[in-house]
Each structure stands twice: as structure tokens, then as C-alpha cells.
Amino acid sequence: MAEQDDWEREFDHVWANSAEHKEPSARARMLAARWRENPPDPAPFRADPDPVGPRRSSWVSTAIVIGCVAAVMVLIGFVQLSASY
Structure with missing residues (x-):
């Protein structure tokens, strides 16, 4: 019975979780x-690695x-036409 009490006390x-002071992790x-010695540079959340150039219109x-x-259809037609001769 004492062993069970130790187990419950340990876990x-x-x-x-109700402790007033919680120690931060090692990391x-x-x-x-x-x-503190070398603060990181500010960066936006999930920043793009490279700026994106101007986009072409959908019509282009x-x-x-x-x-x-x-062009592929013409090439296939040309190959079939030349193969039949």
C-alpha cells in the first residue's frame, strides 16, 4: 500500500500543474x-525566402x-505525314 502511495505522489x-512557480525548460x-547577449533579427512570421517577381496575366x-x-499537334501531324510516305 505504501508503494502505491509513493507512485501516486510521484506522478x-x-x-x-498547480505550482505557483514553474521553471522553464533547459532549451x-x-x-x-x-x-540576452545577441538578440535575433526581427523576421515576419513565415517570411518568403525570396521576393516574388511581377506575375504575368492569366491571358499570357x-x-x-x-x-x-x-505546336505539339503540328509536330505529331508532321511525323505521321512523313511516316506514311
């Missing part, structure tokens, strides 16, 4: 010490796709 999460202490993209499809 009493309600008691541990939090390490980062706080590092940033559509014309490029249709032109490529037409």
Missing part, C-alpha cells in the same frame, strides 16, 4: 541566455499553353 500531475533557458499564360499544345 501527481494536478499537484505539479528555453539556453535561448534566453543566448538572446493561357496563350503560352495553347501555343505549346498547337
Whole structure:
């Protein structure tokens, strides 16, 4: 019975979570010490790695796709025409 009381006392999460003072983790202490001496540069949340250039209009993209499809169709027709001779 005493062993069960030790087990409950050791893993009493309600008691541990109700503590007034909670010690930060080792990583939090390490980062706080590092940033005290050398603070990090400010950066926006999930910043883009590279600025994006100007975008083309959707009509230009559509014309490029249709032109490529037409060129492939002409090439296939030319290959079939030359293979039949």
C-alpha cells in the first residue's frame, strides 16, 4: 500500500500543474541566455525566402499553353505525314 502511495505522489500531475512557480525548460533557458547577449533579427512570421517577381496575366499564360499544345499537334501531324510516305 505504501508503494502505491509513493507512485501516486510521484506522478501527481494536478499537484505539479498547480505550482505557483514553474521553471522553464533547459532549451528555453539556453535561448534566453543566448538572446540576452545577441538578440535575433526581427523576421515576419513565415517570411518568403525570396521576393516574388511581377506575375504575368492569366491571358499570357493561357496563350503560352495553347501555343505549346498547337505546336505539339503540328509536330505529331508532321511525323505521321512523313511516316506514311
